[in-house]
Amino acid sequence: FQAMTSTTIDFGQTKLSYYTTGQGLPLLLLHGFCADHTVWMQEPNGHDFMKPFTENYRLIMPDIPGFGTSILSDSMKNKHESSLPNGASHDVASMDYYADCIKAILDAENISSCAMIGHSMGGYILMNFASRFPGYLKGLGLFHSTAYDDDSEKKAGRTKTALFVQQHGAAPFVKELYGNLFGEGYRTTHQHDIETIIADATATSTTEGIVNACFAMRDRINTSAVLKQLEVPVLFIIGKEDKAIAAEKTLQLTSLPERSVICLLEKTGHMGMFETPKECRATIKEWLSVITR
Numbered sequence: 001f002q003a004m005t006s007t008t009i010d011f012g013q014t015k016l017s018y019y020t021t022g023q024g025l026p027l028l029l030l031h032g033f034c035a036d037h038t039v040w041m042q043e044p045n046g047h048d049f050m051k052p053f054t055e056n057y058r059l060i061m062p063d064i065p066g067f068g069t070s071i072l073s074d075s076m077k078n079k080h081e082s083s084l085p086n087g088a089s090h091d092v093a094s095m096d097y098y099a100d101c102i103k104a105i106l107d108a109e110n111i112s113s114c115a116m117i118g119h120s121m122g123g124y125i126l127m128n129f130a131s132r133f134p135g136y137l138k139g140l141g142l143f144h145s146t147a148y149d150d151d152s153e154k155k156a157g158r159t160k161t162a163l164f165v166q167q168h169g170a171a172p173f174v175k176e177l178y179g180n181l182f183g184e185g186y187r188t189t190h191q192h193d194i195e196t197i198i199a200d201a202t203a204t205s206t207t208e209g210i211v212n213a214c215f216a217m218r219d220r221i222n223t224s225a226v227l228k229q230l231e232v233p234v235l236f237i238i239g240k241e242d243k244a245i246a247a248e249k250t251l252q253l254t255s256l257p258e259r260s261v262i263c264l265l266e267k268t269g270h271m272g273m274f275e276t277p278k279e280c281r282a283t284i285k286e287w288l289s290v291i292t293r
Contacts, residue, residue: 004041018060018063026109026111027057028061028102029059029061030116031122032118060106064122064125066208067206094220102126112135113135114136117143120144124217124220127145130230139235173210178198181269183268227257237280
């Protein structure tokens, strides 16, 4: 196992944290809403989803501003947290802002070309990145994510969530959110694992992070036209039981790119890296082989 390195860089008035491990072609992995880099790999806690890729790929795993605490050791807790600028408003935490953070990390690492996978909100950010900095991309992965914007009902829900979290804090919302992210089978058989995942998500999610992310997601634009323009292979990992990103709608996007690698997961919700890791890994491997052909 390759050692994981933690790095923090200055970005404007704030700091960005990211984690690197492995060697080879750079592969950036961006977590989703109310999560951090540990959804991809968490040592020593045994979640080793992307560990097999460290032999041939250099993994870069950022923490989105407002989310993330170090799990490398207790003594490092909270020292490496991507933070939002003081007094951050939704004007700051737009999809443009988050995508600029990703560009800053790549530039700090002197990486001008890499493959990228975004889970859920991470995919929204990478679609924005792809629309503005396509030259950096060797391949783009939408992992339980979409290029569509929110409909009016979902936009209203984002505003409601932001107000709720401002009033009641992160913990009650995170518990409710994660209760709906897993497919029925996994929810029934892995209750203890889900409780651990919820505890980790609660620890990593700040009130400001959730509020700003809600506004950024609510105000994002439809980027499906970007998929038509991309000249790199696009990965789609889709859960049939995903209540957050409807499978039928995501499937409509798969015909837009010039080259797509598609995985439709049976009995899987929004968290394939936990629910069906073998199938997800196999599809990522296939997509990477298309990139490096």
